[in-house]
Amino acid sequence: MPRTFYDRVAKEVAPELLGRIVVHGTDGVRLTARIVETEAYAMDDPASHAFRGPTARNAAMFGPPGHLYVYFVYGMHFCANVVVGGDGVGTAVLLRAAEPLEGVGEMSRLRKRERVRELCSGPGRLCQALGIDRSLDGADLVGGTDVWIEEGSPVPREEIVTGRRVGIRVGMERDWRYLIRDDPFVSQGRARPRPRPS
DNA sequence: CGTTGGATTGGCT
DNA sequence: GCCAATCCAACGC
Numbered sequence: 001m002p003r004t005f006y007d008r009v010a011k012e013v014a015p016e017l018l019g020r021i022v023v024h025g026t027d028g029v030r031l032t033a034r035i036v037e038t039e040a041y042a043m044d045d046p047a048s049h050a051f052r053g054p055t056a057r058n059a060a061m062f063g064p065p066g067h068l069y070v071y072f073v074y075g076m077h078f079c080a081n082v083v084v085g086g087d088g089v090g091t092a093v094l095l096r097a098a099e100p101l102e103g104v105g106e107m108s109r110l111r112k113r114e115r116v117r118e119l120c121s122g123p124g125r126l127c128q129a130l131g132i133d134r135s136l137d138g139a140d141l142v143g144g145t146d147v148w149i150e151e152g153s154p155v156p157r158e159e160i161v162t163g164r165r166v167g168i169r170v171g172m173e174r175d176w177r178y179l180i181r182d183d184p185f186v187s188q189g190r191a192r193p194r195p196r197p198s
Numbered sequence: 199c200g201t202t203g204g205a206t207t208g209g210c211t
Numbered sequence: 212g213c214c215a216a217t218c219c220a221a222c223g224c
Contacts, residue, residue, distance in 0.1 A: 039205070041205075047205070048205085049205075049220095052221080052222095055220075055221075056220080057219090057220055057221085058220095071205085071220090072218070072219070072220090073204055073205070073206065073218090073219095074203095074204060074206050074207080074216080074217075074218080075204090075216060075217030075218040075219080076206080076207080076216065076217060076218075077206050077207070079205060079206080081205085094205060096205085122206070122207070123205070123206075124206045124207060125206085125207075165205070166205070166206090167204085167205050167206065168204095168205060169204095
Protein backbone atom coordinates (compact mmCIF):
# COMPACT_ATOMS: atom_id res chain seq x y z
CA MET A 1 0.00 0.00 0.00
CA PRO A 2 1.24 3.51 -0.79
CA ARG A 3 2.28 5.97 1.90
CA THR A 4 -0.86 8.06 1.28
CA PHE A 5 -3.01 5.12 2.41
CA TYR A 6 -1.56 5.43 5.91
CA ASP A 7 -1.61 9.23 6.09
CA ARG A 8 -5.14 9.44 7.51
CA VAL A 9 -6.88 9.21 10.88
CA ALA A 10 -6.86 5.78 12.56
CA LYS A 11 -10.59 5.17 12.51
CA GLU A 12 -10.57 5.68 8.75
CA VAL A 13 -7.61 3.39 8.03
CA ALA A 14 -8.64 0.61 10.45
CA PRO A 15 -11.65 -0.72 8.48
CA GLU A 16 -9.78 -0.31 5.19
CA LEU A 17 -6.99 -2.58 6.41
CA LEU A 18 -9.46 -5.48 6.52
CA GLY A 19 -8.94 -7.83 3.57
CA ARG A 20 -5.37 -6.61 3.05
CA ILE A 21 -2.39 -8.96 3.20
CA VAL A 22 0.30 -8.50 5.84
CA VAL A 23 3.63 -9.93 4.67
CA HIS A 24 6.76 -10.74 6.64
CA GLY A 25 9.66 -11.64 4.38
CA THR A 26 12.75 -11.12 6.52
CA ASP A 27 14.27 -14.56 6.05
CA GLY A 28 13.44 -14.90 2.38
CA VAL A 29 10.34 -16.91 3.20
CA ARG A 30 6.97 -15.25 2.74
CA LEU A 31 4.73 -15.49 5.77
CA THR A 32 1.45 -13.89 4.77
CA ALA A 33 -2.01 -13.47 6.26
CA ARG A 34 -5.27 -11.70 5.38
CA ILE A 35 -6.20 -9.10 7.99
CA VAL A 36 -9.67 -9.76 9.46
CA GLU A 37 -9.69 -7.71 12.67
CA THR A 38 -8.20 -4.31 13.62
CA GLU A 39 -8.49 -1.64 16.30
CA ALA A 40 -7.97 2.13 15.95
CA TYR A 41 -6.04 4.17 18.54
CA ALA A 42 -6.20 7.97 18.49
CA MET A 43 -4.23 10.66 20.34
CA ASP A 44 -7.05 12.00 22.56
CA ASP A 45 -7.65 8.39 23.55
CA PRO A 46 -6.89 7.29 27.11
CA ALA A 47 -6.54 3.69 25.90
CA SER A 48 -3.70 4.60 23.55
CA HIS A 49 -0.01 4.35 24.34
CA ALA A 50 0.30 7.80 22.75
CA PHE A 51 -2.17 9.44 25.17
CA ARG A 52 0.56 10.73 27.53
CA GLY A 53 2.84 11.91 24.77
CA PRO A 54 5.96 10.52 23.09
CA THR A 55 8.24 8.10 24.98
CA ALA A 56 11.03 5.73 23.98
CA ARG A 57 8.54 2.88 23.60
CA ASN A 58 5.93 4.63 21.47
CA ALA A 59 8.35 6.68 19.35
CA ALA A 60 7.30 4.88 16.16
CA MET A 61 3.67 5.96 16.70
CA PHE A 62 4.76 9.58 16.52
CA GLY A 63 6.89 9.04 13.42
CA PRO A 64 5.76 9.23 9.80
CA PRO A 65 2.86 7.04 8.60
CA GLY A 66 3.40 3.66 6.98
CA HIS A 67 5.75 2.24 9.58
CA LEU A 68 5.27 -0.58 12.10
CA TYR A 69 4.91 -0.01 15.85
CA VAL A 70 5.72 -3.20 17.77
CA TYR A 71 5.57 -3.36 21.56
CA PHE A 72 6.13 -6.05 24.16
CA VAL A 73 3.47 -6.74 26.77
CA TYR A 74 2.65 -9.11 29.65
CA GLY A 75 6.25 -10.25 29.72
CA MET A 76 5.84 -12.54 26.73
CA HIS A 77 3.81 -11.17 23.83
CA PHE A 78 4.35 -8.74 20.99
CA CYS A 79 1.65 -6.65 19.37
CA ALA A 80 1.96 -5.06 15.93
CA ASN A 81 0.42 -1.75 14.87
CA VAL A 82 0.34 0.14 11.61
CA VAL A 83 1.39 3.75 12.23
CA VAL A 84 -1.06 6.18 10.63
CA GLY A 85 -1.51 9.96 10.51
CA GLY A 86 1.14 12.53 9.75
CA ASP A 87 4.65 12.79 11.17
CA GLY A 88 4.37 13.94 14.78
CA VAL A 89 0.85 12.51 15.18
CA GLY A 90 0.70 9.56 17.60
CA THR A 91 -1.96 7.33 16.07
CA ALA A 92 -1.94 3.69 14.96
CA VAL A 93 -4.06 0.67 14.08
CA LEU A 94 -3.55 -2.58 16.01
CA LEU A 95 -3.54 -5.77 13.93
CA ARG A 96 -5.69 -8.15 16.01
CA ALA A 97 -6.34 -11.16 13.80
CA ALA A 98 -5.68 -12.57 10.35
CA GLU A 99 -6.26 -15.59 8.15
CA PRO A 100 -2.99 -17.48 7.49
CA LEU A 101 -2.21 -17.75 3.78
CA GLU A 102 1.41 -18.50 2.79
CA GLY A 103 3.84 -20.28 5.09
CA VAL A 104 1.25 -22.00 7.24
CA GLY A 105 3.68 -24.77 8.12
CA GLU A 106 6.24 -22.30 9.37
CA MET A 107 3.56 -20.42 11.29
CA SER A 108 2.51 -23.68 12.97
CA ARG A 109 6.11 -24.28 13.99
CA LEU A 110 6.50 -20.76 15.40
CA ARG A 111 3.17 -21.02 17.25
CA LYS A 112 3.62 -24.64 18.35
CA ARG A 113 0.01 -25.12 17.33
CA GLU A 114 -1.55 -27.09 14.48
CA ARG A 115 -5.03 -25.67 14.08
CA VAL A 116 -4.94 -22.90 11.48
CA ARG A 117 -7.64 -20.93 13.27
CA GLU A 118 -5.36 -20.61 16.32
CA LEU A 119 -2.33 -19.29 14.43
CA CYS A 120 -3.22 -15.61 13.95
CA SER A 121 -6.48 -15.15 15.94
CA GLY A 122 -5.24 -12.57 18.43
CA PRO A 123 -2.65 -9.77 18.44
CA GLY A 124 0.00 -11.79 20.27
CA ARG A 125 -0.70 -14.91 18.25
CA LEU A 126 -0.50 -12.97 14.98
CA CYS A 127 2.97 -11.64 15.84
CA GLN A 128 4.23 -15.03 16.94
CA ALA A 129 2.92 -16.75 13.79
CA LEU A 130 4.40 -14.13 11.48
CA GLY A 131 7.71 -13.96 13.37
CA ILE A 132 7.21 -10.30 14.27
CA ASP A 133 9.15 -9.06 17.29
CA ARG A 134 10.59 -5.81 18.53
CA SER A 135 13.40 -5.90 15.96
CA LEU A 136 10.68 -4.77 13.54
CA ASP A 137 9.58 -1.81 15.66
CA GLY A 138 9.75 1.21 13.37
CA ALA A 139 10.15 -0.86 10.20
CA ASP A 140 9.06 0.93 7.02
CA LEU A 141 6.01 -0.75 5.50
CA VAL A 142 6.30 1.15 2.23
CA GLY A 143 9.96 1.15 1.23
CA GLY A 144 11.24 -1.69 3.39
CA THR A 145 12.11 -5.32 2.66
CA ASP A 146 11.15 -6.94 5.97
CA VAL A 147 7.46 -6.34 6.42
CA TRP A 148 4.76 -4.68 4.33
CA ILE A 149 1.07 -4.77 3.41
CA GLU A 150 -0.26 -5.79 0.01
CA GLU A 151 -3.57 -4.66 -1.48
CA GLY A 152 -5.51 -7.91 -1.22
CA SER A 153 -9.21 -7.16 -1.57
CA PRO A 154 -10.85 -4.41 0.48
CA VAL A 155 -13.91 -5.51 2.42
CA PRO A 156 -17.23 -3.77 1.62
CA ARG A 157 -18.69 -1.75 4.47
CA GLU A 158 -21.71 -4.00 4.78
CA GLU A 159 -19.45 -6.94 5.60
CA ILE A 160 -17.72 -5.05 8.42
CA VAL A 161 -18.97 -5.05 12.01
CA THR A 162 -17.68 -2.89 14.84
CA GLY A 163 -17.45 -3.30 18.59
CA ARG A 164 -15.63 -2.33 21.72
CA ARG A 165 -11.88 -2.64 21.81
CA VAL A 166 -10.42 -5.54 23.78
CA GLY A 167 -8.22 -5.62 26.87
CA ILE A 168 -8.44 -1.95 27.76
CA ARG A 169 -9.90 -0.39 30.91
CA VAL A 170 -10.45 3.15 29.66
CA GLY A 171 -11.86 4.53 26.43
CA MET A 172 -14.22 1.56 26.18
CA GLU A 173 -17.08 3.69 24.89
CA ARG A 174 -15.43 3.95 21.49
CA ASP A 175 -16.51 1.26 19.04
CA TRP A 176 -13.18 1.31 17.25
CA ARG A 177 -12.73 -2.41 16.75
CA TYR A 178 -13.40 -3.57 13.20
CA LEU A 179 -14.05 -7.17 12.14
CA ILE A 180 -15.14 -9.00 9.02
CA ARG A 181 -18.63 -10.29 9.79
CA ASP A 182 -18.81 -14.07 10.36
CA ASP A 183 -15.14 -14.56 9.53
CA PRO A 184 -13.80 -17.71 11.23
CA PHE A 185 -10.34 -16.22 11.76
CA VAL A 186 -11.24 -13.33 14.09
CA SER A 187 -10.01 -13.50 17.69
CA GLN A 188 -12.21 -15.75 19.79
CA GLY A 189 -13.14 -16.46 23.38
CA ARG A 190 -12.47 -13.47 25.63
CA ALA A 191 -12.35 -11.24 22.55
CA ARG A 192 -15.80 -11.79 21.08
CA PRO A 193 -17.43 -8.83 19.42
CA ARG A 194 -20.00 -7.01 21.53
CA PRO A 195 -22.98 -6.39 19.37
CA ARG A 196 -24.77 -3.18 20.06
CA PRO A 197 -28.12 -1.98 18.78
CA SER A 198 -27.92 -0.24 15.44
C1' DC B 199 15.50 3.69 42.45
C1' DG B 200 11.05 0.88 43.69
C1' DT B 201 6.45 -0.25 42.42
C1' DT B 202 2.72 -1.31 39.54
C1' DG B 203 0.28 -3.28 36.00
C1' DG B 204 -0.33 -4.06 31.03
C1' DA B 205 -3.82 -3.01 23.49
C1' DT B 206 -2.44 -11.43 26.04
C1' DT B 207 -2.39 -16.22 26.12
C1' DG B 208 -2.79 -20.97 27.60
C1' DG B 209 -3.81 -24.08 31.00
C1' DC B 210 -6.43 -25.54 34.81
C1' DT B 211 -10.80 -25.46 38.01
C1' DG C 212 -14.16 -18.55 35.25
C1' DC C 213 -9.62 -17.82 37.15
C1' DC C 214 -4.79 -17.19 37.28
C1' DA C 215 0.19 -17.53 36.38
C1' DA C 216 3.79 -16.45 33.17
C1' DT C 217 7.54 -12.92 32.78
C1' DC C 218 9.42 -8.39 31.10
C1' DC C 219 9.81 -3.70 31.23
C1' DA C 220 7.70 0.99 30.44
C1' DA C 221 5.70 4.52 33.01
C1' DC C 222 5.42 6.97 36.97
C1' DG C 223 6.22 8.38 41.73
C1' DC C 224 9.58 9.48 45.29
